[in-house]
Amino acid sequence: MDKMRLLARWEYKPVNIYRGYAGRTLYVNISNFSFEERPVSEDMKEKFIGGRGFGLKLLWDAVKDTTKWNDPENEIVISGGPLCGITQYPGSGKCYTVFISPLTEQTYDSNAGGYFGPLLKFSGWDALEIQGKADRDIVVFIDGDNNRVEIYESPFEEVNAVTVTEALHEYFAEDEEDKRNISVVSTGKGAENSYWGCLNMSFYDLRRKTPRLKQAGRGGGGTVFRDKKLAAIVVKKRGIGPSSNNPADLTTLQRVGLKLHKEIRDLDDQQNKMRKVGTPHLNEIMNEYHLLPVHNYKFGQHKDASKIHSKVFERIFTQGIPDGCWYGCSMACAKAADKFELKTGPLKGRKVTVDGPEYETCAGLGSNIGVFDPEWIIEANFYADHYGLDTISLGTGIAFVCECYELGFLNKEITNGLELKFGAKDDIMELIHRMGRGDDEFARIVGLGIHRMKKIFAEKYGAPSDVLENIGMEGQGLEVSEYVPKESVAQWGGYFLTLKGPQHDEAWLIFMDRVNKQLPTFEDKAEALHYFPNFRLWFSLVGLCKLPWNDIEPADNAIKYKGIEAAKVPEHVQNYVDLFNAVTGKKITKEELIIQSERVYNFQRVFQLRLGRGTRKDHNIPLRAIGPVFPDEWEARSDYYDNELKAAGIDPENLSTEEKIKKLQNYRLSQWEQLVDAVYRRRGWNKNGIPTIETLRRLGIDYPEVVEVVKRHLKPEDEWES
Amino acid sequence: MKRLAAYSERCVGCESCMLTCSKTWFKEEDKELSRIRVTQGDSGYVINVCNQCGVCIDTCPTLAIGRDAQGVVRIDESKCVGCLMCAGFCPTESMFTADNKEKPFKCIACGICSKICPPEALVLEQD
Numbered sequence: 001m002d003k004m005r006l007l008a009r010w011e012y013k014p015v016n017i018y019r020g021y022a023g024r025t026l027y028v029n030i031s032n033f034s035f036e037e038r039p040v041s042e043d044m045k046e047k048f049i050g051g052r053g054f055g056l057k058l059l060w061d062a063v064k065d066t067t068k069w070n071d072p073e074n075e076i077v078i079s080g081g082p083l084c085g086i087t088q089y090p091g092s093g094k095c096y097t098v099f100i101s102p103l104t105e106q107t108y109d110s111n112a113g114g115y116f117g118p119l120l121k122f123s124g125w126d127a128l129e130i131q132g133k134a135d136r137d138i139v140v141f142i143d144g145d146n147n148r149v150e151i152y153e154s155p156f157e158e159v160n161a162v163t164v165t166e167a168l169h170e171y172f173a174e175d176e177e178d179k180r181n182i183s184v185v186s187t188g189k190g191a192e193n194s195y196w197g198c199l200n201m202s203f204y205d206l207r208r209k210t211p212r213l214k215q216a217g218r219g220g221g222g223t224v225f226r227d228k229k230l231a232a233i234v235v236k237k238r239g240i241g242p243s244s245n246n247p248a249d250l251t252t253l254q255r256v257g258l259k260l261h262k263e264i265r266d267l268d269d270q271q272n273k274m275r276k277v278g279t280p281h282l283n284e285i286m287n288e289y290h291l292l293p294v295h296n297y298k299f300g301q302h303k304d305a306s307k308i309h310s311k312v313f314e315r316i317f318t319q320g321i322p323d324g325c326w327y328g329c330s331m332a333c334a335k336a337a338d339k340f341e342l343k344t345g346p347l348k349g350r351k352v353t354v355d356g357p358e359y360e361t362c363a364g365l366g367s368n369i370g371v372f373d374p375e376w377i378i379e380a381n382f383y384a385d386h387y388g389l390d391t392i393s394l395g396t397g398i399a400f401v402c403e404c405y406e407l408g409f410l411n412k413e414i415t416n417g418l419e420l421k422f423g424a425k426d427d428i429m430e431l432i433h434r435m436g437r438g439d440d441e442f443a444r445i446v447g448l449g450i451h452r453m454k455k456i457f458a459e460k461y462g463a464p465s466d467v468l469e470n471i472g473m474e475g476q477g478l479e480v481s482e483y484v485p486k487e488s489v490a491q492w493g494g495y496f497l498t499l500k501g502p503q504h505d506e507a508w509l510i511f512m513d514r515v516n517k518q519l520p521t522f523e524d525k526a527e528a529l530h531y532f533p534n535f536r537l538w539f540s541l542v543g544l545c546k547l548p549w550n551d552i553e554p555a556d557n558a559i560k561y562k563g564i565e566a567a568k569v570p571e572h573v574q575n576y577v578d579l580f581n582a583v584t585g586k587k588i589t590k591e592e593l594i595i596q597s598e599r600v601y602n603f604q605r606v607f608q609l610r611l612g613r614g615t616r617k618d619h620n621i622p623l624r625a626i627g628p629v630f631p632d633e634w635e636a637r638s639d640y641y642d643n644e645l646k647a648a649g650i651d652p653e654n655l656s657t658e659e660k661i662k663k664l665q666n667y668r669l670s671q672w673e674q675l676v677d678a679v680y681r682r683r684g685w686n687k688n689g690i691p692t693i694e695t696l697r698r699l700g701i702d703y704p705e706v707v708e709v710v711k712r713h714l715k716p717e718d719e720w721e722s
Numbered sequence: 723m724k725r726l727a728a729y730s731e732r733c734v735g736c737e738s739c740m741l742t743c744s745k746t747w748f749k750e751e752d753k754e755l756s757r758i759r760v761t762q763g764d765s766g767y768v769i770n771v772c773n774q775c776g777v778c779i780d781t782c783p784t785l786a787i788g789r790d791a792q793g794v795v796r797i798d799e800s801k802c803v804g805c806l807m808c809a810g811f812c813p814t815e816s817m818f819t820a821d822n823k824e825k826p827f828k829c830i831a832c833g834i835c836s837k838i839c840p841p842e843a844l845v846l847e848q849d
Binding site for chain 2: 087088180206207240241242243250251254257258260261262264265320321322324327328329330
């Protein structure tokens with residue numbers, strides 16, 4: 001690669017990390033190439049902690065109530081958090097991107113592994129804010145070794161992730177060993193041509209001698225990235241070691257980390273085999289329990305699911321490599337297929353290392369679109385990452401398109417020659433390539449997401465709106481991730497009573513609710529929909545991965561604890577309390593851990609309100625998410641659904657399938673409303689889903705500008721009857 | 723391959739190996755800093771010391787662990803980030819950590835302990 005043209009340079013003073021914090025954030029305006037160092041106050045640390053909390057706080061200060069995703073003042077904020085970058089505990093390299101989403105038109109946060117978060121902090125920054133829009137494609141380089149930030153003119157003719165990432169690791173490294181001191185954030189052409197743009201964050205794999213890509217996949221962060229004309233953000237920092245995060249108590253970090261390493265060593269093979277197959281261990285489990293989405297969530301099982309069984313991926317993934325996406329992650333779930341020869345697209349014939357596929361990709365770009373071919377899934381996974389497309393929205397979105405095609409709402413004339421039926425592998429792959437190229441109008445419409453496709457298919461192609469609404473699996477504008485939620489009332493809330501849409505990072509309650517029947521009342525479900533979203537949000541504040549929490553459990557967890565308590569994995573919760581205190585020197589309890597999250601949870605809820613969303617009507621749920629829509633869905637499990645009707649006090653005798661479907665829908669919609677009420681009450685919100693002033697006060701986030709937003713929307717009729 | 727063979731049935735629990743080891747490599751007599759660990763088991767003494775099996779080599783994320791010309795597994799401290807995965811995954815629990823030590827440490831088959839082990843429970847062997 002030729003020498004890149006330098007457009008701007010800014011030098012900064014080095015800083016010592018103290019107890020997990022650099023104590024300042026970096027602001028870069030790429031409209032006018034200005035740079036600022038911004039202090040992190042004690043209040044900011046206390047109330048927002050770091051990571052997603054810092055991202056939301058900085059974004060709040062940066063935007064107006066009217067800011068749209070493609071306005072210059074929208075930002076991409078990237079922040080790790082105080083625990084991000086410790087090397088002693090599995091899953092400690094996560095960082096969080098925060099931005100206003102093109103899909104949902106409200107704040108979104110999406111996390112990724114890779115080395116970017118740790119290297120950013122150890123370069124001296126708790127967060128990076130990028131605001132403005134450049135007038136040409138640029139590369140932002142944070143040089144933590146020489147304490148400067150540089151902006152270069154991008155030399156890339158095409159900005160696809162693998163090309164950009166490989167070139168920049170090569171460009172900024174002095175030698176092979178130096179490549180591990182670099183991380184690149186990139187996306188691709190698909191992010192320009194759709195609202196499904198993901199961000200790829202790299203780490204250099206010393207054994208495979210190639211950069212690996214981990215995705216902050218959801219919400220369209222890559223689309224914002226390209227709208228700003230960012231080709232890449234690069235960070236470089238050498239000399240990372242055990243005390244780079246300068247914790248208050250290194251010995252405790254070592255003790256707690258070593259304990260978990262040994263747990264993983266002894267139990268992973270008996271539990272989830274994360275070290276051998278990663279998250280695809282779920283493929284067969286979800287199929288067994290009718291939770292694997294098949295044909296746009298019509299069904300939860302398929303006869304060909306064995307073709308994507310984790311044993312198949314165990315053979316494909318290279319074994320015996322410490323596949324952590326940050327130092328110290330012995331869970332090692334960042335699996336990869338090596339020497340994979342691409343069969344299609346611009347890199348056809350090239351042998352590549354493909355990250356994943358994860359479970360969500362196996363289901364989204366697999367069963368949900370009627371494809372049960374692991375090689376095809378890997379190829380689609382590669383190109384989705386390369387083009388900067390979120391595999392989950394892409395999978396769910398294409399599943400919607402396929403069903404519309406099979407229902408006759410679309411045809412080859414509309415799709416420009418593609419026969420987009422379920423399982424039509426070649427034509428679906430061509431659609432993905434068209435999204436990558438951006439040269440096809442229909443592919444561009446698809447990339448706008450289901451929320452907008454519903455409107456366009458109705459207005460432009462005459463498709464019936466009511467059917468589109470029923471089968472379009474989106475909430476708040478975001479495509480549903482890859483679990484069939486129909487049969488768990490609690491999981492309706494886990495998906496659709498969320499801050500940012502049906503993403504599985506808030507709560508996964510299906511087994512607890514439906515299989516183990518541990519949440520019998522609406523109050524029980526509401527309690528779970530209070531605790532788990534808040535507990536899981538905490539990872540996003542401190543810079544940790546969720547997986548080592550419950551994808552490995554102490555051997556005696558289910559013996560020592562029962563029910564919901566067992567699902568909390570109390571010993572691991574204590575690990576997190578110990579880790580937080582060991583890094584920061586504070587003395588929080590497990591109860592305070594939840595309050596830390598609750599603050600940010602409610603702050604983000606108010607932020608959505610400020611941006612014109614965040615009320616009850618925005619917690620929409622499609623009928624497909626709560627039960628069968630068409631007779632073939634019912635007939636596939638007719639005995640089961642007849643019993644569901646009986647349990648609801650409805651006699652299925654002498655009813656047609658259509659009548660049964662309607663009655664079950666009505667019953668379940670009434671359950672949904674009861675769930676919403678119970679959850680809002682438990683969360684300290686009013687009937688309209690808005691945090692009350694009392695809730696803001698209790699949490700200590702009653703800042704005048706926050707209270708002012710809430711007051712604008714409070715109405716007496718939305719108060720609960722006592 | 724050079725390695726320190728441990729014959730625990732001969733061990734008398736005098737702990738002189740641990741003290742010698744820590745004195746040699748950390749310049750202080752502290753059993754916690756020894757690269758050999760002798761503990762009292764149910765039926766005699768248990769000796770944990772590296773058998774140079776090399777599982778840790780494949781566990782290390784930074785390629786900081788490798789074999790030297792004599793087959794001894796060694797840690798390159800300049801590459802080690804102190805993640806302790808090697809210690810967590812050691813089949814014989816012979817990769818050690820200690821308070822105030824950022825990085826793990828292990829037996830490198832120097833043989834000094836074997837020279838002072840009264841009952842010859844520790845013997846430097848060459849395969």
